Structure formats: C-alpha cells, structure tokens
Amino acid sequence: MSEATRKPVSATTTEKHEQSRRTVLKSGMALGGIAATAGMPFWSKLALAQGEELVPFTDVPEGFMAPPVVPGGIHFQDTRNIDSFYTPNDDFYIVQHYNQPEIAEEDYVLRVTGMVDNPMELTLDDIRARPRVELDAGFECGGNRAGIYHGLIGNARWGGISLSDLLSDAGMQSGGIEVVFYGADTGMETIRETEVEQAFGRSLHFTDAMSSEVMLAYEMNGEPLPHFHGAPLRLIMPGWYGVSNVKWLDHIHVQDRRYMGRFMARDYVTLSRRDIGGVERWEERSVTKIRLKSSIIRVTRDDGGHTIMGFVLNDGTPLRSVEVMIDDGPWQEAEIDPESSQYSWKLFRLRWNDATPGEHTINSRVTDVNGQVQPTADQMPEKPSRWENNAQFPRTVMIG
Numbered sequence: 437m438s439e440a441t442r443k444p445v446s447a448t449t450t451e452k453h454e455q456s457r458r459t460v461l462k463s464g465m466a467l468g469g470i471a472a473t474a475g476m477p478f479w480s481k482l483a484l485a486q487g488e489e490l491v492p493f494t495d496v497p498e499g500f501m502a503p504p505v506v507p508g509g510i511h512f513q514d515t516r517n518i519d520s521f522y523t524p525n526d527d528f529y530i531v532q533h534y535n536q537p538e539i540a541e542e543d544y545v546l547r548v549t550g551m552v553d554n555p556m557e558l559t560l561d562d563i564r565a566r567p568r569v570e571l572d573a574g575f576e577c578g579g580n581r582a583g584i585y586h587g588l589i590g591n592a593r594w595g596g597i598s599l600s601d602l603l604s605d606a607g608m609q610s611g612g613i614e615v616v617f618y619g620a621d622t623g624m625e626t627i628r629e630t631e632v633e634q635a636f637g638r639s640l641h642f643t644d645a646m647s648s649e650v651m652l653a654y655e656m657n658g659e660p661l662p663h664f665h666g667a668p669l670r671l672i673m674p675g676w677y678g679v680s681n682v683k684w685l686d687h688i689h690v691q692d693r694r695y696m697g698r699f700m701a702r703d704y705v706t707l708s709r710r711d712i713g714g715v716e717r718w719e720e721r722s723v724t725k726i727r728l729k730s731s732i733i734r735v736t737r738d739d740g741g742h743t744i745m746g747f748v749l750n751d752g753t754p755l756r757s758v759e760v761m762i763d764d765g766p767w768q769e770a771e772i773d774p775e776s777s778q779y780s781w782k783l784f785r786l787r788w789n790d791a792t793p794g795e796h797t798i799n800s801r802v803t804d805v806n807g808q809v810q811p812t813a814d815q816m817p818e819k820p821s822r823w824e825n826n827a828q829f830p831r832t833v834m835i836g
C-alpha cells in the first residue's frame with residue numbers, strides 16, 4: 437500500500453465529528469508511534485528474502501491451492517502466502533450466500549427508514565460529502581475452519597463514514613432498538629413451506645450500532661470498495677465475524693423488534709453446550725463477536741535459522757501474549773507486529789534457531805488482558821455446529 441493511502445483523514449467540520457474521528461484513529465495512531473521507533477517495519481522481512489524459503493507443511497496435501505477469484509465464487513487465502521499487513525484487495529477472502537449484484541454508482545441510493553425522525557435517501561455523493569473516517573479492521577468468516585487452514589481471513593484499511601453520525605442525523609426514535617442492514621443481493625428461501633424472496637440481512641442492537649467505530653465503507657485499502665467486497669457500500673462492524681459486514685448495503689431500517697432473518701436467527705447460529713449463569717444449557721447464539729484465536733500461517737528458513745509466523749483475530753480486547761509451542765517444548769512468547777491496532781489482525785513471529793531435521797509440531801495460543809486463553813480443541817465446548825471454531829490449531833512441518 438502506498439504512503440498516500442495511509443495519510444490521516446482530512447479535517448472535519450463539526451466538533452462531534454472531530455470527536456468521533458479521534459476515537460476511530462486513537463489506537464491506530466498510538467501504535468503508529470511504536471512502529472516508528474521500532475526501526476525496520478515488522479513485515480518488511482515477510483516477503484521472502486534471497487535464500488529464504490518456505491518450509492513445507494506436512495498437514496497440507498501436495499498441490500493444495502486456494503481457489504482463484506472468479507465471479508460468484510468463494511475465495512480464501514493460502515495463508516502461506518500472506519506477506520503484508522494489509523491483505524491485497526484481489527486476495528482478500530470472498531464469501532456470499534446469494535448473488536453478487538452489480539450496482540451502477542449513478543443509480544445507487546441508501547435508504548434509511550423506520551423509527552427515525554428524518555428518513556433518508558442518500559446518493560453516493562451525499563455519502564462521500566459526509567465526514568470521512570478510516571479504520572484498520574481484520575475479520576474472518578464465522579465458518580472459518582481447519583480444513584482450509586483458516587484461510588477465510590483478511591485485514592484492510594477501510595474508508596467511509598461513521599454509522600453513529602448517520603443514525604444521529606436520522607434521529608432514532610425512542611423505542612427503536614434494532615437496526616437492520618439489507619444488501620441488494622437476494623435469493624429465494626423456503627420458510628415454513630413457503631417460498632419467499634429475501635435480501636441478505638443482518639441486524640445490530642442499537643447500542644452496538646451506535647458504537648463509534650462502526651462504519652459504512654466505500655473504500656478498501658485506498659481504492660473504491662471492490663465489486664466482490666460489496667461495492668459501492670458495506671457495513672464494517674470491527675471485532676465481529678465477517679457475516680456482520682453486510683455487502684452491497686442499500687437499506688438501513690430501525691425497528692422496535694428483533695430482526696429474525698436467516699443470517700441472524702437461523703443460519704450463522706452456534707449451537708453449543710455452555711454454562712449459562714450456573715446452568716448447563718444447549719445455547720443457540722447468533723454469530724457476532726470474533727472469538728479469541730491465533731493460527732500458524734507459515735514457517736520459513738533462512739541462513740540463520742527459521743521463523744514461525746501466524747495471525748491473531750479477536751473482538752478488539754487488548755492482548756496479553758501470543759505464544760508458540762514446538763513439539764513438547766515450553767510455550768515461547770512470540771513478537772506481535774507493532775503495526776497492529778485494536779481491530780486489525782495481529783501478525784506474530786518467533787525465531788526458531790535450533791530446529792532439527794525431521795517432522796515437528798507447531799502450535800500457538802493467544803491470551804487477552806482479561807486472562808482469557810485460546811482453548812485447545814479438547815477444551816472447546818461441545819458444539820455440533822461448525823461456527824466460531826477458535827480452537828488451537830497445531831500444524832506439522834518437515835525440516836529438511
């Protein structure tokens with residue numbers, strides 16, 4: 437990404453907006469300061485240096501390849517190829533459940549309706565005329581999984597407008613508790629034996645919707661939001677699983693009841709056995725905040741030894757540590773990329789100087805400041821649904 441796209445957002449007019457802009461950038465700027473004093477950028481070493489090579493994973497079948505980006509398709513990253521803090525727009529994972537609607541910019545209208553004093557119809561120019569905010573946010577699909585080496589991930593700098601500012605201008609009426617976000621993509625759903633057309637939809641409780649960091653993004657890594665990622669506008673709910681980030685967003689509706697659409701209440705619902713206030717219950721919960729997770733992405737060899745690298749995603753709770761375990765050795769603390777900010781992914785690395793020839797198992801675990809530790813597969817709650825798999829994910833490599 438070029439320097440130009442990293443410059444701070446332009447000055448805003450009102451105090452309110454200045455305030456929210458500062459909130460949005462606070463963590464990024466603080467960490468930017470650390471990066472500036474830390475010398476060489478953490479990931480400048482990530483692109484393979486001369487003589488440096490990938491060490492093969494023995495848990496990846498030969499010929500395994502991430503699917504290419506094709507219209508209508510799903511794309512995930514080959515995590516071994518991650519070599520930058522910002523995921524390039526043409527390699528960011530792609531998931532959708534209906535079609536990928538083509539929306540002509542000049543025809544685009546965002547409607548804000550329901551329990552608001554000032555219903556709105558905004559063109560893209562209207563949206564771009566509002567104060568601009570930027571935020572780094574990484575996320576994963578709630579269905580990310582070991583079989584694809586947790587490749588349904590990406591990290592980008594999003595540019596757009598603040599949702600809470602827009603809702604404030606719309607004037608939410610008292611009693612409006614639920615903010616529903618509809619995409620322009622539609623599909624036929626059979627609901628209780630009736631076939632009906634539905635748009636992709638997700639909702640936020642209004643206290644979540646009013647959080648200062650939530651944004652409507654029209655830019656991704658300094659470029660107009662790409663078609664496959666929801667052009668011209670998408671919701672970005674930092675710290676939440678990808679399903680929250682409604683693409684091709686064209687309608688926001690405020691209502692006094694919970695929204696029960698497929699992707700809130702039937703699909704992307706985790707069934708697990710948990711302690712609910714001292715009672716063990718089978719709980720069904722909508723996929724929302726990203727659960728604490730780390731995963732190894734690659735191991736490389738250079739003249740001096742080996743480097744193990746991985747990523748962390750969570751809901752934005754600050755981290756205490758990321759640790760790596762080689763075979764049955766001790767947990768060793770890894771170094772976290774200082775470019776990281778609250779809602780970005782956090783890449784990490786550990787030097788491995790005494791690697792012996794043969795196969796080795798490498799695992800990682802992350803701990804947050806509240807002392808929450810990423811669970812092992814055995815510690816995961818009983819969970820027949822595949823959503824929200826944040827278990828530790830040991831990998832195996834062959835040292836030549």
Ligand SMILES: Nc1nc2c(c(=O)[nH]1)N[C@H]1C(S)=C(S)[C@@H](COP(=O)(O)O)O[C@H]1N2
Nearest residue numbers: 529530531532533577619636678679682683
């Ligand atoms: N309109 C719309 N938005 C959507 C979806 C969809 O099917 N339609 N899929 C969601 C899911 S499940 C995920 S994981 C993310 C993926 O975003 P990306 O393709 O930009 O990575 O988009 C979310 N937003």
Ligand SMILES: [Mo]
Nearest residue numbers: 531577578679
């Ligand atoms: Mo997803």
